[in-house]
Amino acid sequence: MYAFEYHRPSSIDEAVALITSDDIQFLSGGQTLIPTLKQRLAMPDALVDLGGIEALRGIRREGDHVIIGAGTRHAEVAASDTVAGAIPALAHLASQIGDAQVRNRGTIGGSVANADPSADYPAAVIGLGATVRTNRREIAGDDYFQDLFTTALEPGELITEIAFPIPEVAAYAKFAQAASGYAIAGVMVARMPGGAVRVGVTGAAPYALRATALEVALAADFSPAAAKAVTISADGLNSDLHATPAYRAALVSVLAARAVAACGG
Amino acid sequence: MSIALSMTVNGQHVTGTVEPRTLLVEFLRETLRLTGTHVGCDTSQCGACVVLLDGCSVKSCATLAVQCQGASVTTIEGLANGATLHPMQQAFNDHHGLQCGFCTPGMVMSAVDLVRHTPDPSDADIRKGLEGNLCRCTGYQNIVRAVQAGARAMHTSGGG
Known part of the structure; x- marks a missing residue:
């Protein structure tokens, strides 16, 4: 990889102050960024390593939310009693990311900031209606993902934590690419207190989004059959060597049905 | 830019000077000459480079050496107790869990971490636990x- 400078700040303020140009990047778990640097697909002037910032770590429950620090590793979310007790679907999702070694290094903030169209966490951010908290503001999950690898984050803005509302019941079902574990499609279905149903989809489109047709159908009848009966349009869905848009469209309904079944619906 | 690095590797305090772009695996192999940790790919997918970083299995090719400042690293060279193989190494030997052996250091390190979380792993647990390790020879049956067997032996020996 190309040479770069390296900084390891110990506070959020210090980290943000080090981002003085577009060519300086944050480094979290590095499970996407370091392979990208090795391939010379990116050549930042400097990396600001977030690994020394304690304030970015940790999981806590606050009322009807679970708050996860941006620097929290996937394995920590997967093994967290707090997460398992409040949102078992989120712990399950984290346990399905990549492989054990990726989960031991990769972080939720890194994944959500990167916004890979096939990453798992975006389905949870959308499906649970999470709020992305940064050093500057709070961003509603629905407004956060904007395009392929493109988010509402501004240059130098740092995700500090993500707040997930606790659903009445939720489940995540994905169809994983066998070699990488990335979602060819992944669906988080959640029924929130009060009965509203949210469906977050990753892998199918350039960025994670809500499947409103599924939400309407499941609000009326929270059953696998109701999910399977919904026809998803293939327009604008991803096409690659793994799956056509039509295949992904079909997967979304099938995975939503599996998720509803896993909810006990 | 060069950075003074200090960490514990296989119980020994080590120091060195690295560039920020030096990968942990490069520091282990080229600076410390611990060549048991292998590099089998260029894309961080094969798992031949797995080591334990503060007790957790990680890909040392997807970790910068400077990220491990002050950390404790265990490589395949750190598992055996003198001439006595670690129970997991012995189990790979006993059960013919390798052919060419290139992927084996990573397989063993991942397996040791797996048993830490799952003391009595099923076949499915093992296959899931080794998702990050690729073997081109064996078809995985003997690795599983x-x-x-290694997991059972680790309980018996109290090793970890």
Whole structure:
């Protein structure tokens, strides 16, 4: 990889102050960024390593939310009693990311900031209606993902934590690419207190989004059959060597049905 | 830019000077000459480079050496107790869990971490636990058998 400078700040303020140009990047778990640097697909002037910032770590429950620090590793979310007790679907999702070694290094903030169209966490951010908290503001999950690898984050803005509302019941079902574990499609279905149903989809489109047709159908009848009966349009869905848009469209309904079944619906 | 690095590797305090772009695996192999940790790919997918970083299995090719400042690293060279192989190494030997052996250091390190979380792993647990490790020779059957035997032996020996 190309040479770069390296900084390891110990506070959020210090980290943000080090981002003085577009060519300086944050480094979290590095499970996407370091392979990208090795391939010379990116050549930042400097990396600001977030690994020394304690304030970015940790999981806590606050009322009807679970708050996860941006620097929290996937394995920590997967093994967290707090997460398992409040949102078992989120712990399950984290346990399905990549492989054990990726989960031991990769972080939720890194994944959500990167916004890979096939990453798992975006389905949870959308499906649970999470709020992305940064050093500057709070961003509603629905407004956060904007395009392929493109988010509402501004240059130098740092995700500090993500707040997930606790659903009445939720489940995540994905169809994983066998070699990488990335979602060819992944669906988080959640029924929130009060009965509203949210469906977050990753892998199918350039960025994670809500499947409103599924939400309407499941609000009326929270059953696998109701999910399977919904026809998803293939327009604008991803096409690659793994799956056509039509295949992904079909997967979304099938995975939503599996998720509803896993909810006990 | 060069950075003074200090960490514990296989119980020994080590120091060195690295560039920020130096990968942990490069520091282990080229600076410390611990060549048991292998590099089998260029894309961080094969798992031949797995080591334990503060007790957790990680890909040392997807970790910068400077990220490990002050950390404790265990490589395949750190598992055996003198001439006595670690129970997981012995199990790979006993059950023919390798052919060419290139992927084996990573397999063993991942297996040791797996058993830490899952003391009595099923076949499915082992296959899921080794998702990040690729073997081109064996078809995995004997690796799974070896890990199961290694897990049992680790309880018996109290090793970890």
